[in-house]
Amino acid sequence: MSTENPENTAESAPSKEWTLEPETEYRFELDPGSSLAIKLVRGHAEIFGAELVEGKTYLFGSECKAAVFTWQGCTLEVTGHPSTEYVSEETPMTAYANLHIAFEQMRVRALRDVRGSPPPTDEPAASQDPPRILVLGPENSGKTTVCKILVNYAVRAGQGWSPLLVNVDPGQGGWAAPGAISAASVFAPIPTYSPASPLGSVATSAPTALASNALVPLVFWYGHAETKKNPLLMDRLIRNLGGHIDDRYLNDQEAKPSGLVVDTPPSFASGPTTDVHRQRLIKACVEAFNINVILVVGHEKLNVEMQRTYGARITVVKIPKSGGVVELEHHYRERIRNNQFYSYMYGHIIKPPAGITNATLGGETLDDFILSPSSTVISFSDLTIYRVGAGAMAPSSALPIGAQRVVSEMQPVIIDPSQPGSGLLNSVLGLLAPPNPDENERYDEELLDLTIQGFIVITNLDISKKRMTVLAPNQVSLVGKTAIVGTYEWQEQ
Amino acid sequence: MSLYPNYYGQPSYANPPLPPAHNGFHHPYQQQQYQSIPPLPSTQSLPVYHVDPVTFRRDYASRLAELTVNSRPIIQNLSYIAQEYTRFANIVAECIEAHIRRVPPWMKLPAFYLLDAISKNLYDPYARHFSAFVTPLFLDTYQVVDLSTRSKMEEMLLTWRTASPTGKELFGVPPQVSIERGVWDTTGNTNSNLPPGSTITTPQVLRELEFTLSQKERALQNNPYDGVAQKHITVLHQLRNLVETGVSQDQLHLILSQLRTLLRNTPPQVAPPQPVIPQPAVWPPSYAPVASQAPAAPYPPPPVNAIPPSNPAPSSSAPSNIASLLSTLVKAGIVSANAPTPPPPTDEKVASPEHSEQKRIKSYRQAVLAIPVKLNSNDITRQRPPIVDLLYDRLTVQCKQCGIRFVDNDEGKKSMNNHLDMHFRQNRKANQNVGRGHSRSLFVAVEDWVHETIDIKGKGRADGTRPVNAKVAAAAEAAKREAELRALSVVVPLGEEAEMKACPICKEVLQSEFLEDVEDWVWRNAIMKDDKVYHATCHAEAVTSTSNLAARLRNEARGSRSRSGTPESRVTPPPTRVRPTDVKAPSLSPSQEAKTTGTKRKVDPDDLPLGHEHGGTPPLKKLALSPSA
Structure with a gap:
């Protein structure tokens, strides 16, 4: 299957050639600090639905665990030291491809409907709804990968689809940073190169070759890793996002047939059936995004539960889980989160294996992924900081019967940085978009309904001088702005 | 017999076999050119890509030999190479000249398009190199080509008048004047102050009209929010219809002089970058990238493209590019094979792509719906999906840069070309950006996100099948208006x-x-x-x-x-509210969240005195023309 390349010189990293049979995939896992370069020598291959170009060298890093799949067979040249590498013949790609075709059928029908042409009379009656897909599954089931493959196949169909990809998993940031709930329209295949950018990258000032490295998401800030931390806020943000998506569709009817795919946190899939919040949040997604297909990745019980709850009006499909999914330990997720905040600010800095000079990272030249954030010292009074709900708060259900919470879970509480124990140092804050300029349109909880402009981190607090140092992604003026602090912290390592 | 002297001990050009000399193309000039080649630079001084001039020359000439028809991919490819290897500019120039002189008349035009594209897009040092021989080359070629090619060459010549980055003659005044004199045999034509007595022919006016129109269309393409350009285009279209139906000599005069006035005034309104570079730190994000980038660009955007330096979409702010140029040429009817007459009216042109798009959608729909897959767990695991057909076999043309595929038909090629343009602009931008920092953009505001689609479509859609079609809209509007009139x-x-x-x-x-x-x-x-x-x-x-x-x-x-x-x-002048001294790591090109949103972001009104100026067009590129329609 694989052959050592005899031409290796002493200083370059070892390179191996792998010949893949049709419908197999080469899987690899990387250790921290190592990188891998893969070149497609012959044939056709794709990484989670994004096709590789023959002869181009793709770089992977930051503990990336991924797979190169081929429908037709191919030869790969792999340079570097993966901690694990093997070829698997058992992949769920057939099922995912069938899913894609089923969704394409929905899309073409929906487009026909939007364009106003009647369905032919001999065609059996079918829904004219575009696919609006909710992907559920437990931890380590490959939900995000399924979402990515489905979206990538859609944009590759050559039909001009631009599906919306929605990320409601605050535990992983998708294209943004952890703690965010966001949606972005995808126009080109999403590359895979680092787990810090599992769903492509948010636009930077650098020119990008791939549209998916310059995504334009709408972002709400939830601020916590766990959905159970503040389910009410989650619920509200999900519905807000859904509302804006509706507005977008109203504006561009032609965008609607592309449909949308929603990636969800694992907490949606695990936990007792009686978990009210879990049920509520799934319901919020179904309603907010007008879901008509639920995909359950490899989880029998959840499938049955969803069939029972939604089966009457929503197509619930259990889909196989990939055998390549790696069980991720807690520390790995921690590192990935840190890495996400880092790459939000500084971009990706991945050193190619020795001897590799012309590699691209996610299709871009390496330099274009190096970013310069801006660190600014501002006065305490320049930035208004809120926390939504009280700090460490037990859920309402845990309170003694009859007891009322003093501060509601949804109430924005102003945080004074000059108070010791404000907990602001090293906190990640969501920098809110400006509120409605019309005073009359303002309302108490408007803060909860504002999207964010970006993430900022308080890197230093000087209480005596009433000044703080803030790291921002670029030289945005923070003066007069409002930010919301969550429970995420980040420190430059 | 080879026309190419074999100077460097390299084997002669392998492909294609050189045609015998014809039509007097065996010009002594060519030989002289080759003999006057300066000593070759030593190969040691070359950077990573180890290419010596000899290999380069051979390679470039053999690629050039493939340029037998007007193929944009080939032209683009050759331009890329020229861009990459500006140190071999003299070789590129020589190859092109030799090629044009060597090939039969029907093959000359594409090479001229290449010359045109390279000069306009890369300008320095190429325009300099070309200007040495462009006059005889153009005129000799003009003598031997057929009428339709001549008119295309004339068209191209017109674009050269203002195609330098400063809005001046692309190859300088003397070559321009002598070519024009050679072509039209009159000095009146080169002068915008029309002598009152001279006769103007309808084709001449039409040609200039097309040229102006093409400039405007290009401007609009780069800046879909430019209402003024849109208006200009509508007016010019009407004007063209008018001229085609025939107008008096006086009117022709009037139109021509107006056209030239209009054209002369186009470059200045876009060319000068803002002289003041404001502190990036305090610039409202939407403007910052523009303000900080435009002045520092290696050379100002060639005004032929009429791109205001303030364009908020970085993808489209790259100046003149081959593709838009060529697409304009296509629009202007240059590329269609035998059209000495002006191109057909707009609505016909609009109708055909629409029609083919319908057909494409339909055939895809039929193919997809014919696949017997049902959305349930059983079906999706048991069926054999014809996915290879859908994702690979139907789409045989692949972008070598990012892997996106296109259908191998006219429409697919068009999409591919748009797509390559995007890459070209990005690459070019990346080259210009060397050494300047990048930073993460801010997320867009709700309003902008909700209306995002329009801009994105122009930018980097996977296939660009749904471009902003102002023409369709205009045609529909015209049809509606006519129906009203008829009623x-x-x-x-x-x-x-x-x-x-x-x-x-x-x-x-x-x-x-x-x-x-x-x-x-x-x-x-x-x-x-x-x-x-x-x-x-x-x-x-x-x-x-x-x-x-x-x-x-x-x-x-x-x-x-x-x-x-x-x-x-x-x-x-930006308000200075952030203390600049506190800024530790200033990135030179700050936020650019306006990148893909044309509508202005909502910003703190204090930060942005222009804040009230709302609408599709960022203020910097908004021309202060009162809507006259």
Whole structure:
């Protein structure tokens, strides 16, 4: 299957050639600090639905665990030291491809409907709804990968689809940073190169070759890793996002047939059936995004539960889980989160294996992924900081019967940085978009309904001088702005 | 017999076999050119890509040999190479010249397009190299090609007048003048102050019209929010229809001089970058990238493209590019094989892509719906998906940069070309950006996100099958307007039923008919003005044509002039509220969240004194033309 390349010189990293049979995939896992370069020598291959170009060298890093799949067979040249590498013949790609075709059928029908042409009379009656897909599954089931493959196949169909990809998993940031709930329209295949950018990258000032490295998401800030931390806020943000998506569709009817795919946190899939919040949040997604297909990745019980709850009006499909999914330990997720905040600010800095000079990272030249954030010292009074709900708060259900919470879970509480124990140092804050300029349109909880402009981190607090140092992604003026602090912290390592 | 002297001990050009000398192309000039090659640079000094001039020459010439038809991918590819290897500019220039002189007449035009593209897009040092031989090359070629090629060459020549980055002649004044003199054999044509006595021919005006139109269309393409350009285009289209139907000599005069005024005033309104570079730290994000990038660019954007430096979408802010240039040439009818006459009216051009798109959608729909897959767990795991057909076999043309595939037909090629343009712009931008920091953009505001689609479509859609189609919209608008006009009627005055009345404009008899609603005889499609009955459509056309058109052109030309005279009024000194001394790591090109959103972001009104100026166009590129329509 694989052959050592005899031409290796002493200083370059070892390179191996792998010949893949049709419908197999080469899987690899990387250790921290190592990188891998893969070149497609012959044939056709794709990484989670994004096709590789023959002869181009793709770089992977930051503990990336991924797979190169081929429908037709191919030869790969792999340079570097993966901690694990093997070829698997058992992949769920057939099922995912069938899913894609089923969704394409929905899309073409929906487009026909939007364009106003009647369905032919001999065609059996079918829904004219575009696919609006909710992907559920437990931890380590490959939900995000399924979402990515489905979206990538859609944009590759050559039909001009631009599906919306929605990320409601605050535990992983998708294209943004952890703690965010966001949606972005995808126009080109999403590359895979680092787990810090599992769903492509948010636009930077650098020119990008791939549209998916310059995504334009709408972002709400939830601020916590766990959905159970503040389910009410989650619920509200999900519905807000859904509302804006509706507005977008109203504006561009032609965008609607592309449909949308929603990636969800694992907490949606695990936990007792009686978990009210879990049920509520799934319901919020179904309603907010007008879901008509639920995909359950490899989880029998959840499938049955969803069939029972939604089966009457929503197509619930259990889909196989990939055998390549790696069980991720807690520390790995921690590192990935840190890495996400880092790459939000500084971009990706991945050193190619020795001897590799012309590699691209996610299709871009390496330099274009190096970013310069801006660190600014501002006065305490320049930035208004809120926390939504009280700090460490037990859920309402845990309170003694009859007891009322003093501060509601949804109430924005102003945080004074000059108070010791404000907990602001090293906190990640969501920098809110400006509120409605019309005073009359303002309302108490408007803060909860504002999207964010970006993430900022308080890197230093000087209480005596009433000044703080803030790291921002670029030289945005923070003066007069409002930010919301969550429970995420980040420190430059 | 080889025309290429084998100087460097390399084997002679392998492909294609060189044709025998024909039509006197075996010009001594060529030999001299080759003999005058400066000593080759030593290969040691070359960077990573280890290419020596000899190999480069051979490679470039053999690639050039493939340019037998007007193929944009090939032209682009050759331009890329030229861009990459500016140190071999002399070799590129020599190869192109030799190629043009060598190939048969029908193959010359594509190579001229290449020369044109390289000069306009890369300008320095290529224009310099080309200017050495462009005059004889152009004129010699002009002598031997057929009529339609000639008109295309004339068209190209017109674009050279203003195609240098400073809005001047691409190859300098002397070559331009001598070529024009050689082509038209008159000095009057090169001079925008038309001598009163000279006769102007309709084709000449049409050509200049097309040229102006193409410039405007390109401007619009780069900046879909430019309402002024849009208006210009509409006007120019009308003007073209008018000229095609035939107008008097005086009108031709008027139109031509207006056109030239308009054209002359185009470059200044876009060319000068803002002289003041504001502190990036305090610039409102939407403007910052522009303000900080434009002035530092290696050279100002060639105004031929009419891209304001303030364009907020980085993808489209790259100046003149081969693709848009060529697409303009296509639009102008240059590329269609045998069209010495102006291209067909707009609506036809609009109709055909629409039609083919419908067909494509339909055939894909049929193919997809024919696949017997049902959305349930059983079906998806048991069926064999014909996915390879859908994702690979149907889409055989692949972008070598990012792997996106396109259908191998006209429409697919068009999408591919748009896609390559995007890459080209990005690459070019990346090259210009070397050494300047990048930073993460801010997320967009709700308003912008909700309306995102328009801009994105122009940018980097996977296939670009749904471009912003201003033309379709314009055509629909025109059709609606015409229907309204045709619905107008004038009651036939008593006693005149029997009279034959003709429209004073088209001299055709007005058709009368009995209208049930008013129980009277009426003239359909008629309007009464100053006691005369006109066809409503004729009248409307007349109203919007000649005098009015000229006036509008004049107005707009004046408007842009006055605006360009006061660029500083558009630059607002940024408020200095962030203490710049505190900024630790200033990134030179700050936020660019406006990248894909044309609408301005909502910003703190204090930060942004221009904040009230809302609408699709960022203020910097908004021309202060009052809407005259």
